[in-house]
Amino acid sequence: MEVRVVNVRKEFERFPALHDVSLDIRSGELIALLGPSGSGKTTLLRLIAGLERPTKGAIFFGEEDASQKSIQERNVGFVFQHYALFRHMTVADNIGFGLKVRHGAARPSAQEIRRRASELLDLVQLSGLEKRYPAQLSGGQRQRVALARAMAIEPKVLLLDEPFGALDAQVRRELRRWLREIHDATGHTTVFVTHDQEEALELADRVVVMSQGRIEQVGSADEIYDTPNSPFVYSFIGESSSLPVKVDNGEIWLADRPVGLQAPHAPSGEALLYFRPHDVELLDGCSGCIAGTVAASRRVAGTRRVELEIGGERQRVEIELPVDHPAAQKSRVAFRPTRWKLFPAS
Amino acid sequence: MADPEIKSYGPHHESQSAAVTESRPVRWVAMGIALAFLAVFLLLPLIVVFHEALTKGIGAYTEALTSPDTRSAIRLTLLVAAISVPLNVIFGISAAWAIAKFEFKGKAFLTTLIDLPFSVSPVISGLVYVLLFGAQGLLGAWLKAHGIVILFAVPGIVLATIFVTFPFVARELIPLMQEQGNGDEEAALSLGANGWQAFWYVTLPNVKWGLLYGVLLCNARAMGEFGAVSVVSGHIRGLTNTMPLHVEILYNEYNAVGAFAVASLLAGLALVTLVLKTLLEMRYGAEIAATRGH
Numbered sequence: 001m002e003v004r005v006v007n008v009r010k011e012f013e014r015f016p017a018l019h020d021v022s023l024d025i026r027s028g029e030l031i032a033l034l035g036p037s038g039s040g041k042t043t044l045l046r047l048i049a050g051l052e053r054p055t056k057g058a059i060f061f062g063e064e065d066a067s068q069k070s071i072q073e074r075n076v077g078f079v080f081q082h083y084a085l086f087r088h089m090t091v092a093d094n095i096g097f098g099l100k101v102r103h104g105a106a107r108p109s110a111q112e113i114r115r116r117a118s119e120l121l122d123l124v125q126l127s128g129l130e131k132r133y134p135a136q137l138s139g140g141q142r143q144r145v146a147l148a149r150a151m152a153i154e155p156k157v158l159l160l161d162e163p164f165g166a167l168d169a170q171v172r173r174e175l176r177r178w179l180r181e182i183h184d185a186t187g188h189t190t191v192f193v194t195h196d197q198e199e200a201l202e203l204a205d206r207v208v209v210m211s212q213g214r215i216e217q218v219g220s221a222d223e224i225y226d227t228p229n230s231p232f233v234y235s236f237i238g239e240s241s242s243l244p245v246k247v248d249n250g251e252i253w254l255a256d257r258p259v260g261l262q263a264p265h266a267p268s269g270e271a272l273l274y275f276r277p278h279d280v281e282l283l284d285g286c287s288g289c290i291a292g293t294v295a296a297s298r299r300v301a302g303t304r305r306v307e308l309e310i311g312g313e314r315q316r317v318e319i320e321l322p323v324d325h326p327a328a329q330k331s332r333v334a335f336r337p338t339r340w341k342l343f344p345a346s
Numbered sequence: 347m348a349d350p351e352i353k354s355y356g357p358h359h360e361s362q363s364a365a366v367t368e369s370r371p372v373r374w375v376a377m378g379i380a381l382a383f384l385a386v387f388l389l390l391p392l393i394v395v396f397h398e399a400l401t402k403g404i405g406a407y408t409e410a411l412t413s414p415d416t417r418s419a420i421r422l423t424l425l426v427a428a429i430s431v432p433l434n435v436i437f438g439i440s441a442a443w444a445i446a447k448f449e450f451k452g453k454a455f456l457t458t459l460i461d462l463p464f465s466v467s468p469v470i471s472g473l474v475y476v477l478l479f480g481a482q483g484l485l486g487a488w489l490k491a492h493g494i495v496i497l498f499a500v501p502g503i504v505l506a507t508i509f510v511t512f513p514f515v516a517r518e519l520i521p522l523m524q525e526q527g528n529g530d531e532e533a534a535l536s537l538g539a540n541g542w543q544a545f546w547y548v549t550l551p552n553v554k555w556g557l558l559y560g561v562l563l564c565n566a567r568a569m570g571e572f573g574a575v576s577v578v579s580g581h582i583r584g585l586t587n588t589m590p591l592h593v594e595i596l597y598n599e600y601n602a603v604g605a606f607a608v609a610s611l612l613a614g615l616a617l618v619t620l621v622l623k624t625l626l627e628m629r630y631g632a633e634i635a636a637t638r639g640h
Contacts, residue, residue, distance in 0.1 A: 049536060051536070071536050072535060072538050076536065077536075078536040082529060084532065086534075086551075086552075097547070098537035098538050101538055153537055153538055
């Protein structure tokens with residue numbers, strides 16, 4: 001099921017939580033809503049589910065306008081952050097709940113519901129735990145029961161709110177791989193919310209980066225990482241450095257020296273230069289470069305990260321060096337970014 | 347896949363450290379004082395009730411309990427409880443639901459209003475109904491014209507009882523529902539349940555032990571209420587006397603055996619309530635912990 005969010009605005013008691021957000025989710029896609037807390041990602045998920053109504057705009061499921069439909073009519077599988085398992089019901093009853101509350105001919109027989117529940121338990125690798133209560137399960141097991149329960153109603157769309165947020169690191173990694181497998185096996189259109197960029201970049205087909213109620217960028221992990229389109233994405237995803245520079249006739253200047261980079265289409269004036277620590281080339285001489293003094297150096301896995309103090313303003317940037325590079329404390333290092341972007345100075 | 351972290355939800359007991367433990371004599375004195383108080387002010391009166399009721403033997407005791415007026419008082423008390431407790435369950439659940447699950451204007455006011463019967467003397471609660479429904483009252487003339495009798499009859503007693511007991515269920519449920527939040531209900535709705543199914547299959551089971559606890563306290567108060575009921579009942583023997591009122595009448599007539607026999611039933615009810623309450627607290631302490639200590 002394809003999902004389209006069209007110009008959606010959401011206010012809570014006059015405070016806007018989402019400003020004019022539009023997003024196309026393709027059928028069968030696994031998509032992540034990534035952002036810091038307060039970015040509106042959970043609000044967007046709840047709007048898709050029908051747990052909230054948009055103040056403006058519409059949400060389409062396929063060709064149908066779903067925004068005026070109730071959550072029951074939308075037929076979405078929602079996995080809550082803290083699972084919201086029914087504590088007085090067994091695992092099997094939890095999974096069968098969505099079938100049990102159907103009316104008339106749509107409701108399967110008790111036997112059929114049991115059979116579906118144990119089938120789903122097999123799928124989430126929890127066979128044999130039918131009779132357990134949620135309190136008798138570990139966090140990771142509860143997570144999987146919650147997913148099985150959401151899938152029992154054969155949803156058009158699967159929505160997960162911080163699905164791994166409450167789990168420890170190891171269980172989290174295992175479940176991540178497992179969710180990807182389940183998604184590939186069932187083909188549900190799946191949207192999940194996370195504040196963990198590693199999780200989003202590793203798991204999702206496409207990542208939606210959000211900040212302050214707006215979508216900053218939508219793209220694959222590579223696109224988001226290699227060509228960030230805003231200072232926010234640069235600093236929120238991965239690591240980056242920025243320097244205040246001046247553009248003059250398409251030439252970029254740092255203080256009174258040219259950096260050796262051309263930006264022919266940028267307007268002249270103040271700007272911010274963003275680049276990632278590993279997207280740099282080291283230079284020997286310095287005619288057109290950024291030069292700085294090593295202020296700190298640390299070993300990160302196979303490389304060395306050094307912090308440089310640049311110029312009189314003592315701006316700090318971070319770049320990556322080969323481990324055997326002789327740059328020690330106080331020595332000068334000259335470099336030039338190989339992949340970079342200019343943003344207007346704010 | 348192994349998941350190591352299984353959480354336990356049991357009540358946790360704080361172990362006492364040596365630093366805060368008093369010396370033996372101090373502990374004995376403290377315990378002695380507490381026990382002496384309990385014995386003199388609670389246990390002794392209870393024993394006296396049963397002792398007085400049985401001074402003239404078991405025959406006189408059963409006779410006192412089976413006299414027509416007593417039987418009628420017992421019936422009336424049961425009737426009043428049977429009407430007021432269910433009504434307060436409905437009211438309590440609705441009020442708790444509204445307060446815990448929704449935001450609306452006047453919520454704080456409603457919460458305060460629910461506590462009103464706790465802060466008003468029961469006599470006042472009764473008098474309010476006299477002022478409203480009495481012959482000289484606001485609605486008195488209208489009621490008389492339509493032949494509706496409320497005061498000095500069963501409806502008045504039921505109304506007064508509802509008034510004094512209505513915080514019990516609501517007060518039990520509000521903190522419980524607030525703590526549980528909306529998550530489970532949202533999950534039920536997302537799975538296709540309608541509002542009624544979400545309430546019946548999810549909300550109600552989540553609060554059932556708290557609800558039972560509230561019903562228990564509500565019932566005990568409904569059967570034992572004296573002040574408010576006394577004002578509106580009119581003390582008509584065999585008609586508008588509840589058990590607590592009947593005890594007073596018998597006692598004023600120097601019928602000690604009769605009075606204490608009926609009193610022993612009320613005391614018995616109190617004991618049963620206490621035992622059930624303790625059992626509930628022991629088994630479902632975590633669920634109703636938030637509500638202890640009126």
